[in-house]
Amino acid sequence: MAVTLAQLKENLGETVQTRVKLAPYTNFKIGGPAKFLFEAKTSEQLIKAVQVANEFKLPLLILGGASNVLVADKGYNGLVVLVRNNQWKIEGERVTAEAGVNLGFLVQQTVNKGLSGFEPLVAVPGTIGGAIFGNAGVPQVPKGFIGDWVESVTVCRDDKLILLNREECGFGYRQSAFKQTNDIILSAVFNLKIGSKEQSQELIKKYIAARKGQPYNKPSSGCIFMNVSITDEVDVRKKFAGEEKLDEFIKRGQLPSSWLIDKAGLKGKTIGGIQVSEDHANYLINIGGGTAEQVVQMISYIKQQVRDKFGFQLQEEVRYLGF
Ligand SMILES: Cc1cc2nc3c(=O)[nH]c(=O)nc-3n(C[C@H](O)[C@H](O)[C@H](O)COP(=O)(O)OP(=O)(O)OC[C@H]3O[C@@H](n4cnc5c(N)ncnc54)[C@H](O)[C@@H]3O)c2cc1C
Incomplete structure (x- = not known):
């Protein structure tokens, strides 16, 4: 029998809502209604929500800052949980943070305490949980990903709490083991290094300045596609002979998707409100009234154009939810 709002309220409290439009919660400002929506302000509430979803066999969708997701126009026919547990502490070089802590905020706190390591993450929107899920970071910088600093992650798996060490998290470029499991990330411990507050603040200024020109204040989902790994240098050199930045890309081992899409002549291409x-x-902007359907069409068009022109298959970084 279908679970009712009253049953969920009985288990999770009066704040559970029904038929709530998800678009305002997402950075893209796209997405239909959640059948049920619950804001988990503590880890206990988050665990309880997972248990309740399991008990009532209710599909469960976890959202952090919703800055890397595309929510379907039809919404989500289940329980959407907004992760808002936000306790954190810094003891020596060890930083412990719950999944709902804002990443940029935590970066600032570590720098204020004279710790170094997190600076490249300063301009990445979203939460600690979302960042761990996708191993967020900056590929151009050594140790520029959040996973590089993880000591352990505590997750909720099938109603049990499990402590995973860094190796068990399976971090890679935009990858983690959590993309294959249904684990709910509750908190993480990071090991940073003692640094100089002044130097870190300078670095932060540099990383923020490097973002200048990126469409930060427009509704988007960040980078839509992952960068393309260079597996055949000879082929790449042949295809892009004479290109100014080629040596830099080859050194990094990746062709930026933004560069490929630009080379394909797609900047400014518009489908409906996208x-x-x-x-x-590599950013798709919701210029007004954009829908998930239009984003899907645009993604498909870009992939086809880049494949036809350069022979590379782009892969999405953005997560499709509710499709
Ligand atoms: C302007 C802009 C700039 C960006 N720049 C960067 C960048 O430089 N580098 C980069 O890596 N990314 C970047 N992003 C993408 C995005 O900010 C990151 O991927 C971010 O880490 C996502 O965190 P979030 O909390 O918003 O996750 P969400 O978008 O809410 O979720 C992403 C995925 O993680 C899952 N998830 C979230 N929290 C949990 C949890 N607690 N447990 C289990 N699963 C969870 C969700 O179900 C979803 O599948 C950018 C985005 C924007 C809009």
């Missing part, structure tokens, strides 16, 4: 950003071609 546009390929003029500033950074």
